[in-house]
Structure formats: C-alpha cells, structure tokens
Amino acid sequence: MRDTEEGPVRVTRTDLANKSDGTANVDVVGVGLGPFNLGLAALLEPVEDVSAIFFEAEPDFAWHPGLMLTGTTLQVPFLADLVTLADPTSRYSFLNYLHEHDRLYRFYFYERFHVPRQEYDAYARWVAHGLPTCRFGHRVESVTPDGSGAWTVRVRSAHGAHTYRARSVVFGVGSRPYVPPVGQDLLGDDLFHAADYLTMRGKAIEAEAVTVVGSGQSAGEIVADLLETGIHTGQRLDWFTRSSGFFPMEYSKLGLEHFSPEYTTYFHSLPASTRDRVRAGQDLLYKGLSEQTSERIYDLLYTATIDRPDPPVTYVAGCELQDVQPSPTPGRQWRLTWHHVDEDRTVARDTDVVIFATGYRPAPLPVPDGLIQRDEYGRPDVSRDYRLRLDGQPPHPSSLFTQNAELHTHGVGTPDLGLGAYRNSVIVNALAGREIYHVPERTVFQRFGTAALDDETRH
Template sequence: MTIRLDVAGIGVGPFNLSVAALLAPLSELKTGFFERRPAFDWHPGMMLPGTRLQTSFLKDLVTSADPTSPYSFLAYLVAKQRFYRFINAEFPRIERREFADYLRWVAQQLPNLHFGSEIRDVRHNGDCFVLSFSDRQIEAEQLVVATGSVPHVPDWGAPHLGEQALHASQYMTTPLNLTGKNVVVIGGGQSGTEIVLDLMNGARGELASLTLVSRRPTLEPLDESPFTNEFFTPDYVSAFHRLPEERKPAIVERQKLASDGISPDTLRELTQALYVADFLDPGQSRPSLLPFREVCAMRRDGKALRLSMHNGFNGEDEELSADLVIFATGYRSVLPSCLAPLSERIRRARNGRLALREDFSADWDGPAEQRLFFQNAGRLSHGIADPQLSLAAWRSAVIANSLLGRRHYNDSDAAAPLHWTAPEQPTAPTAKAA
C-alpha cells in the first residue's frame, strides 16, 4: 500500500530538522523527512576543539517560533542535566561541538525522520508528488526541500584532490601526520583561520612551514555590531524580498562581512599566537600570512604541488610550493539530484536562482495548492541570512504556517529601528469648518 503524506521533507540537515521539529507536534499533518545518510551528523570534518558558533545559542531550531518547544537548546541542557553548569560557565559563544550534539539529540527525539532512506527521484503524477525509493514509493501533497551544500574547490585545484589536497570539510576526519611538511591553507575566512591555529598548536605534527593564502586584502573581522545584525531579522528579510531582482546581488555583496568574516575572538587568538611565536617562544614555527593573493593555477612539481598566484598589492606574480594544500574555500548550494524530473517545471529568476515567494515556496507550473518549499536557496531572494543558522527557526515557522494555512507559530518580531524604505508620514489633521 502506498503511503500518502501531507508533507514530505527531502534531506535532513539543520534547516529541515528545524521544520520537522515544528511539524512533529501537529497531529493534523502527516509528515515524513527522508535522508540518505544513516544518522544525523553536522560538519564532522570541522569540529575542531574549542571552535565556537558565530551566533547566539538562542537562535536554535525552534525557540523564536515556539519557546515552549521540547526541542530547544535549553530543553537539551535540562535533559542532559547540565543547565546550571552551562549558565555558570558564562560562555560568550557555545562550542560548535556542543551545538552539533544538540542537533543530534533533537534528531534522535523526532518521530518523523527517516534516515538511510535515499530518494531516487521525485515526480508529479498530476495528483500529487511521488517520491521513489529503491523499495517503495511515497506520495506527498507538499515538499520541503533542503538544498544541499557541497564543498567548493576552485577549478584549478579540483584535479589535484587526493592525498596532497583536500577540502576543509575533511580536515578532522582525515588522518594527517604533517611533521616536516610544507602546508598551504587557501582561504582567509573563519575555517581557514581555525585550521591555521590548530596546525600552529602542533595537532598534526611539527610542520616545516605553514602558509595562509587569501585573496582578501587582510584577515577581515566578522561584522556583528548591533545595526549590522538587523540584516538577520524578519523585518529586514521582508523588506529585502520586496526589492527588484536587479538591486539584490550588489547589496548582498556589500554585506559580505556580516556573515563571512572571522570572529574577533579568533583573530585575537591568532594575533596572540603570533606574538608568542615571534617574541616569547622563538623556536616555535609561525605561519606566513599572505593576503591579497589570487591563486590562478596549481601544478605538480616532482613530489610537491606548485601554486602560481598574483599579488594584488604590488601587482607581482609569485609561486609557492606545498606538500599539502587545504582548501578552506567554502561551500556551494545545489539542488538534490532526485529533483531532476521536476527541474524544468520550476521557474528561475533572471539571475538563474530559484524564484522563491516570500514564504520560501517556488514558482512552478504544477497545482498551486501543491507546493515546493526550498531551504538555503534564497540568498539572492531573501538576503544574506538565508544560509545562516540565525533565522532557521523563523523561516521554519513561516513554512509551517504556510503549510497549515494559518499563523500557528510566531513568525514576526518588532520592526527594526532602521527604516529600510521611506517611513510613512503622519496624516495631517483635517481643519474644522468655521
């Protein structure tokens, strides 16, 4: 017998985990979220000891939508019997490892998750969506799609991936003994800096040399000042979504350091480590920091790799030799391959991205009452907060309310103190007749 769901989720990362947590208590909806991996795991390759989230623990999977949810981070602390220890420790930011454990804990509680379930393809038969697995089919009225993030490696580096070149996402899951090796880290963001600090601490042996290469003009701090943080609010996302498409890319680019900079604490830790290496422990090796470099090619040179790069500061070309290259070059968003049968039916905006409505549903040529909602696909439709954890619970509330057809969860907040558009002028009082 074919099972029919009201809502099917494709993929279970943090974003769909958030939606699943909000939908699980609702008996009126039959939901199921499917993931090909055997269990939930969040960026295992980047769980370096001591690394911290760049956002508040209150911006968890559910709290802004439902602070009474049993799936909040505070509920997790109570369940783990460490609420008071956590409060007394006064963490300015929680460790990434603890947040990953929280996400796993939620995944273990939810009854509507199905791991080890790979979806082969998704079609629409004129009546509903049909999800095909190796051993069964499931029908669904609505879909919530977790757009996957895959490691990004520049075209010049991809052919060399292997024993001497890897992406940062593999750093903690790859056995590395780098004693006597020349190591180059590509990328001057948070991940690249964290890896440099880890290597400086001797976690992978005593290196012959360590070099950080970044095309940014310096190691740039994350802008987490109060008014910049207004970009991560429902009020701003709503205003941004209403903008004409052609205005959005330039605005997102100007806001880059609001989401893609290095935490000030991490920068402080690095500069202190450099001070110690230079003045207090001269025997300790210290990294070479090379900003403003654009790597344009990499080739094999005997047993080593040779990088060719352009120095944007003085205009000169430079070369660098490495025994290992680590790409801290971020991720790119991709649609799940199982959606290929529906791909041509989903409208794209002029920039090639999905055309998403304010409730994160896509514009497609199928029945209007049967919708596809997309997570982590709206950076150029909804703003820089879209790929971040900051508004995960709010976006899930928007999607849940749209699925229900009513406002069940909180999906709004006070207006920002900044006016993104011209404020309404008060109406002048009408003069009384004499």
C-alpha cells in the same frame, strides 16, 4: 500554499499507511535533515493535522563533522537553536536538552552565550533521535509532479525503493564543499576541502609545508590549529586569500539587525539586479573571522616570536589561485601559482598539503529540468514564503519549499541558524493553511527602506 480539499493523513508513531499500489500518502515530505529541516520536523511534530516524514541519505545526523575542532563555538547565541525563536516552550529546545541530560546547572555556571560546536551537534542529534518522522539512511532520488497537484517522491534505502505521494515537499539539501576549478580534479589526501579537515588532520600536521586557501572562519580555525603544533616543529605555513584582507565578521548589534525578518522582507522586495549588487558588498556580515579566532592567531604568532626569529608563516591577501601543478622541487608535492591583484604580479609557491577553505555552494535539487523557474545564473526563483516558483506549471494547492537555497532572493540571513526557526514558522503556517506559530512584524529597531517612513508621514 494551502492543502487540497482532501483531509490530511496523519503519520502514525510507527509508520505510514500504504495504499494498495504501495504508495504512502503524506502531507509533507522533507528532503534532507540538516539543522533547518530538522527544526521544521520539530516544529511540525505537535501539529496534529499535518502529516510529515523527513529523509536523509546519511546514516545519522552530523553537522560539519570535519570541522568539529576542540574549543570551537557557534557564531550565534544558544537561543538560535532549532525551535526557541519560534516556540520557547517546545520540548526540543536547547535548554530542555540540557535539562534532560542534567547539564542545566552546569550550563548556568558556564555563563556563555555561545555554546561549543560539539554540544550543538550533540543537541541536534538528540532532537533527530527523538522525532519519529526523521528517517536516516534514506536517499530521495526524485521528486516529480503526479498530475493531480501533488508530488511523487521516490526514496531508496537499504531495504529497497519506496514511493510517497506528498502535497508539499520541503528541500533542505544543504550545500556542497566548493573547490576552485584548478583543484577539483586533484583532490586527495594531500589536497582537500576544509570539510574533511579532521579526517586529514594527521597528514596536515605532519607535513613540512601546508597551504590554507581562504579567509573565513573555517580557514582561521584551521590556521590556528596548525599553528598550535607547527610553530614548534618548524612547519612552513602559507595562508592566502583572494579577499582584500583577513577581516573580522560583523558582530555589532546594529549590524546584526540584518539577520532579521524585516531585512529579509526588504531584501526580497528589491529588483534582482539590486539584490546582487547589495549582497556583493555584504560579505563581512556573514563571512570573515570571529574576533576570538583572529586574536588567537595573532597571539600565537606574537608569543612564538619572543626572543626568537619569526616562524616560517606567511599570510597574504588579494591573491588569486591561478594554477595547481605537481611541484618540480624535490621533497615538495604541489606548486601553486598566485596572482596578486593589486600589484598585478604572479608568484609560485611550493607546498606539501593544500587545504581549500573556500566555502560551499547549494546542492542541486532532485527535480526534473524545467520544473522550477530559474534566473539567468541558474538560481531558483524563490517567493517570499520560501516556495519555489514553478516554470510553466498552473497554480496548484501543493508547493515545493526550499531552505538555504535562497541567498540571492532573501539575503544574508539565509544560511544563518538564527533565522531558521523564523523561516520554519513561515513554512509551517503555509503548510497548515493557518497560523500555527506567530510571526512578528517588528523584531528590530532599524527601518529598512522608505516604506515605513511613508506610513509614518501619512499618520
């Protein structure tokens, strides 16, 4: 966790100093610049004795651009920005963003706890543009041990290849859209993942028949958007999910306490098999529909049926997609075969456009095979302080850290923006070898497990 005995090399505001062999020395390299690593870059910026540089292959910051639908909001409060829950005085806070853009009074009168998704994206881009350590248009091709306890990081940009020597590397490579195997080889402009919805929206709106697969927030927002126009044009809309229902995401105050440092610690302490069993029953803590989206869909359907027959809208839960083939029906593009689990019955439905709102899977880490420890499912073994455990490697002072690849080890709060600043506080303190940001021991009222009860009994 701690730095080596050599003193840190500070990144200047202009660029890194290169050694004679063209390799630049730095304490920390960040791989990927989604919200989590961007928050880490912001929290490291005032730490004078830890040099850092962050690389992102995309040309600029963009947070789920394909789902930036008008009227959608974050599912977490604005306090869950990149830095506030670690350092409310940071100049990279959302409130300071509003202040710098003369929007603070407007937000005051807006009186909303959940900000528009478009504004969160604009805020994060403002932070990215203000940090000299963030480099876009740079793809990290590999991270390998250099034999001395540090890491060799090879990066490629439009200006050529670059090599960096880092004591620590933090992976924030995010996730990739997941499409069920039956549809993976058929992707195109009429069969696509929800991540591309805005790009393909025109095709979907103009189609005579559309099918949305999945029952989470993205699926619900797309269904609501299609209903806005499709109800009036007579578009046939199918909405199927293998989940047992179109349920709301848990948003009660006691339920939200699972998105806390205490629960993360408790969950990580459980045996791996227990963690998998517990998490399998927690989908609605971080999946499902927001209450507002569920109401919007129902209200659209209710209004559309006033003094009129039901529109051609069908939504059914408990259906597994078994096959996707070209449709034999004239005028239709695809035939989807569904298996209803409870009835053990198979049905076919024809459609023109298929939208997979089927979630995301962690992107692979750019490290050699056999470098990090993995479980029987191929998932990385992540320690409590977010370090990747190395496979067959002797302990050394530098570390590999990961962000948002530890759902199986750290629980439901892993992808949640509200725990990003906390996780980054832990990582910053580990990188610096001392406490830079205070990490509180108690943040919620609930007790997880029995250890605390034992302590109270002894007292």
